[in-house]
Amino acid sequence: MHLDTLARLNAERAARRATVLVTDTGDGTQRLVTEAEIDRDPLADTLRKALAAGRSGLVEADERQIFLTVQAPPVRLVVIGAVHIAQALAPMARAVDLAVTVIDPRTAFATPERFPEIDLVPEWPDAVLGNRVPALDRYCAVAALSHDPKIDDPALKAALGAGCLYVGALGSRKTHAARVERLTQAGFPPEDIARIRAPIGLDIAAVSPAEIAVAILAEIVSTLRRPRQDR
Template sequence: MQDHEQMPETALAWHREGRGAVLATVIETWGSAPRPVGGQLVISGDAELQGSVSGGCVEGAVVAEAIDALDDGKARVLEFGVADEEAFAVGLACGGRIRVMVEPIGGAMPEAMLAELVEARAARRPVAYCVNTQTWQRQLLDRDDPKVADRFRMDRSGIEEDGETFVAIHNPPLRMMIVGAVHIAQPLVAMARLAGYDPTLVDPREAFGSDARFPGETILHEWPDEALQQIGLDARTAVVTLTHDPKLDDPAIKVALASEAFYLGCLGSTRTHAKRVARLTEAGLTEEQIARIHAPVGLDIGGKSPAEIAVSVMAQITQTLRKG
């Protein structure tokens, strides 16, 4: 989940309930600041809190400013650092500094813009919230806008080179679809979760995709192509096929290649992949489409065990996500 988690949704709900709502967002950090850029806190009119901008050390000061912002409807930027006596009082004397943007909903930040942001997040549509902290002009940009394309790829919110414009990247949560509940899938699911992905296993063979082998995981027993079509694959989804069985892997590969999935990796040797390419070509897929497949799956790190192979797969997925 993103650093901002469900804070925009909470702020919109509280505002519409008449409770008042202020969004506080970390826009810059230096040194030992405990929360990253993009971290958010929502404050209601009666000082109820959800989220965090500092792990607790500046929340009190931010809440006080948020209540004032609800009264006057104005946004403001707060800075806490070692040179600021107030910063020592709230616990940043170890060298950390942060800047926090405070925006009252329905005042400085229009309800309609927040609603549009929340709608985009619900639809898994990547969106960037851009605000000039001097003029307080705001706009929402999509991931194809060249001004923010690199930020989307790196999941990097922050201040632009002009020193005034803050860009909050709202990427959908990352997902990983794993076709084939085989031995390699066990460490891969665990690693995917650690890396911030929401993994789903797809295997119609219930003996493979069992709760006993994958406790607590989401397991779909439909045919892979049907499952992937039902879920829908977007630009924040990685697909890995592991079954070695063309009856299961090939239909899933075709669905993935027809989607915006940012990664498709397929288990199998070079010889196995050559046969796969021949089948896909005969089925009408183009050379350009087939070239999107990472096979043999994973970076060549010499991995032998299932866990080592899972490491190589996770590394290649990360490389593709971050470097394109």
């Protein structure tokens, strides 16, 4: 690998941006394709699928064997609200290799006893996002579960502004209609607000907190594994 290619790759990694290193196994030529460049690449569809799968491997293009080395940032899940659903969701998400942070200023809920071995931040979301908690980005999923606009809304605004891969919020359609009105008044355009999955989670007729957690995690994984143009 050329030094300039390695330098670009390291810079993209440090900035939590995805890349695919395309290597022609026949002649050894390489090119680094950043996520921002994929749409203009002749292998765009193939690269999008490889990036969505998060897996490196051989592909065939124009009767040549091409090796794709995928570098995608680790996905982080930020849960807003240390509620019963979050208690079930956090360990499930860790089991599928998501880095999990739970944020809730209500210290009666945000306790290590309720969230063992979970990164727990008992503070207001707008006070810690980008400060104590790393800034949100395109490789973050945000699940707003507190059911309290004072806690959920700042996180939803931050998630929409950061272009997070998944943004979901707990609540009924009536609750969400009120949320839409608040976000509209805050200046968010309809297309941004429409990115919020509400009611949160896949429709599996979930009832218990654990079942709702399963629905949420399934929706996050489904979103993650679809190529970005299909989301």
